[in-house]
Amino acid sequence: MLLDQLFRTKRSPAVLTESLRCELASVSDYERRMCETVETSVVNYCRGGAASEQTVTRNRAAFDRLIIRPRCLQRIGGTRSLAVTSFGITYRMPVGIAPVALQCLAHPEGEKATARAARTFGVPFVLSVLSSVSIEELAEAVPRAPKWFQLYIFKDRELTECLVRRAEKARFRAIVVCVDTPTPGLSRTERRNPLTLPAKVTCANFVPNGNSGGANGNGKAKSCSASVLDYVRSQLDPSLGWDAIRWLMSITTLPVIVKGILNRADALIAADIGVHGLIVSNSGGRQLDYAPSAIEVLPEIVNAVGNRLEVMLDSGVSQGTDAFKALALGARMVFVGRAAMFGLAVNGQRGVEEVLDILKTELESTMLNAGCGTLDDLTPQHVCHEMQLYFPFAPERLRGSWRGESLRSERYRTRDRRTNIDAADAEIAEDTEHDDGVNVALLRAENVSERVTFQQRCVDPVIEEDGKLCPESRQALPSLQPPGTPPPYRNVPLQLNVPRGIYRSNTNNLSRCKGTSAAACPSEVRTTRTVISRKEAPPRRIKSHSMQNLCSGDGSKCIK
Numbered sequence: 001m002l003l004d005q006l007f008r009t010k011r012s013p014a015v016l017t018e019s020l021r022c023e024l025a026s027v028s029d030y031e032r033r034m035c036e037t038v039e040t041s042v043v044n045y046c047r048g049g050a051a052s053e054q055t056v057t058r059n060r061a062a063f064d065r066l067i068i069r070p071r072c073l074q075r076i077g078g079t080r081s082l083a084v085t086s087f088g089i090t091y092r093m094p095v096g097i098a099p100v101a102l103q104c105l106a107h108p109e110g111e112k113a114t115a116r117a118a119r120t121f122g123v124p125f126v127l128s129v130l131s132s133v134s135i136e137e138l139a140e141a142v143p144r145a146p147k148w149f150q151l152y153i154f155k156d157r158e159l160t161e162c163l164v165r166r167a168e169k170a171r172f173r174a175i176v177v178c179v180d181t182p183t184p185g186l187s188r189t190e191r192r193n194p195l196t197l198p199a200k201v202t203c204a205n206f207v208p209n210g211n212s213g214g215a216n217g218n219g220k221a222k223s224c225s226a227s228v229l230d231y232v233r234s235q236l237d238p239s240l241g242w243d244a245i246r247w248l249m250s251i252t253t254l255p256v257i258v259k260g261i262l263n264r265a266d267a268l269i270a271a272d273i274g275v276h277g278l279i280v281s282n283s284g285g286r287q288l289d290y291a292p293s294a295i296e297v298l299p300e301i302v303n304a305v306g307n308r309l310e311v312m313l314d315s316g317v318s319q320g321t322d323a324f325k326a327l328a329l330g331a332r333m334v335f336v337g338r339a340a341m342f343g344l345a346v347n348g349q350r351g352v353e354e355v356l357d358i359l360k361t362e363l364e365s366t367m368l369n370a371g372c373g374t375l376d377d378l379t380p381q382h383v384c385h386e387m388q389l390y391f392p393f394a395p396e397r398l399r400g401s402w403r404g405e406s407l408r409s410e411r412y413r414t415r416d417r418r419t420n421i422d423a424a425d426a427e428i429a430e431d432t433e434h435d436d437g438v439n440v441a442l443l444r445a446e447n448v449s450e451r452v453t454f455q456q457r458c459v460d461p462v463i464e465e466d467g468k469l470c471p472e473s474r475q476a477l478p479s480l481q482p483p484g485t486p487p488p489y490r491n492v493p494l495q496l497n498v499p500r501g502i503y504r505s506n507t508n509n510l511s512r513c514k515g516t517s518a519a520a521c522p523s524e525v526r527t528t529r530t531v532i533s534r535k536e537a538p539p540r541r542i543k544s545h546s547m548q549n550l551c552s553g554d555g556s557k558c559i560k
């Protein structure tokens with residue numbers, strides 16, 4: 001009640017009436033309602049980003065620049081599902097709730113309300129280490145919610161280990177370690193309008209004599225209201241290296257997920273040291289201003305490690321179409337931070353549920369309209385950059401190789417009329433294919449600044465001894481940028497030595513048939529691989545995507 005008075009003074013009705021709720025048809029409606037009803041400093045806290053907030057803007061813009069390319073007549077049957085399995089647990093939809101600190105600022109029930117909503121929808125809820133409800137209190141209040149725990153590796157390793165033990169004991173299912181916060185992000189809005197924490201809102205995991213007896217019970221933790229944020233800030237450790245992640249994996253049996261990856265080179269290291277998953281994220285633009293948006297770098301990361309670990313994404317997801325785009329480009333799951341907070345601030349648990357319902361309905365509708373019945377039907381071909389619509393014949397390197405797969409399409413289409421550079425690029429790609437999915441040249445190029453002691457991969461100097469520019473330096477020149485390997489389909493291991501299907505090549509093949517019947521087509525046309533040849537492609541999908549007229553009988557002849 002006190003919190004309600006302190007922080008939600010603008011809120012008129014305590015519970016939304018039905019008519020008011022009807023006005024809230026999208027996440028942005030919830031955002032608008034929050035701005036109208038909740039105290040400004042809390043609004044700033046939920047919405048704000050780092051410095052000039054370019055990355056926040058970019059997160060939205062990057063999703064908007066992606067166009068969904070539907071397929072029609074896909075024979076979508078009764079088997080429609082949004083279910084996704086992650087680390088052995090099946091969730092009902094691929095949209096989880098990202099860790100957000102101090103949720104009691106938005107609603108008195110805070111994390112408990114959000115976790116209950118997550119339980120209702122059968123999606124993962126990630127508890128921030130800076131939560132206003134402690135690990136134990138949350139586990140007791142919402143025992144059956146699928147919970148993951150977000151952690152920073154603090155300077156004080158004893159404190160860090162203690163938090164991990166508490167999460168394990170409280171039956172959290174995974175540890176999400178945030179690696180993009182060597183120092184707190186700079187918020188100009190917060191500087192202008194500082195957020196003052198009321199006495200009752202605390203970083204509950206650090207409160208001595210609370211449920212937990214403090215973070216480690218040895219008096220190192222402090223009261224949150226005034227000083228604990230400073231304390232936590234002082235515990236952030238910019239000197240951390242990848243060995244810290246190894247250390248974390250050595251002290252827990254829970255899956256370790258690294259959150260905050262924006263770079264292919266980092267993703268490769270994460271995969272090498274054996275982390276279980278990663279979240280491509282810029283923390284919703286709250287850390288590094290001018291960082292790329294997560295969706296922009298997702299393809300290169302999926303391309304690099306998607307067949308080795310689970311790749312997930314957050315930052316900027318606020319519509320079902322955003323989720324669709326990220327899933328199509330290879331994310332196994334997406335997470336929402338602010339969207340859930342808008343719902344929480346407007347209407348507590350019910351508000352978060354409504355936001356999740358909006359996202360679910362929008363995702364389902366998008367999938368059906370795009371010709372996809374299940375998540376397995378989503379492929380990178382369902383999404384393209386708007387530039388590709390306007391300049392379909394521009395060389396890939398001019399359009400920006402944001403999607404590895406289209407490089408491969410380009411290669412297939414230009415097979416008979418390669419320029420020298422195309423041929424060189426293609427050769428590099430061929431090499432890549434025989435290198436178990438890892439392009440050593442690219443790897444070296446991108447890892448040039450990596451000096452991780454346990455790193456298996458060799459790192460070349462920028463300038464070779466004879467004074468020539470080494471390959472990585474040439475990488476900087478867009479005209480010589482080699483293509484990457486195509487992205488895997490939803491993290492399924494790639495069968496790299498078999499060409500994978502490109503829908504456009506279907507059209508090419510058909511045009512070569514010049515309207516003749518399938519039987520009259522030249523055999524090499526009929527047998528040209530035109531459909532996805534994933535190792536375990538489900539039969540329904542093969543049937544629906546292949547050109548049935550080119551098949552004889554059961555269609556097996558046109559599928560090698």
Ligand SMILES: Cc1cc2nc3c(=O)[nH]c(=O)nc-3n(C[C@H](O)[C@H](O)[C@H](O)COP(=O)(O)O)c2cc1C
Nearest residue numbers: 098099100101128178283284314315316336337338
């Ligand atoms: C108010 C707020 C507090 C956050 N606190 C944390 C946190 O404590 N730990 C963390 O790893 N990420 C934190 N994040 C980042 C989110 O986990 C997530 O990466 C981000 O919100 C995703 O972007 P979106 O808000 O556009 O969905 C916070 C984000 C917001 C908006």
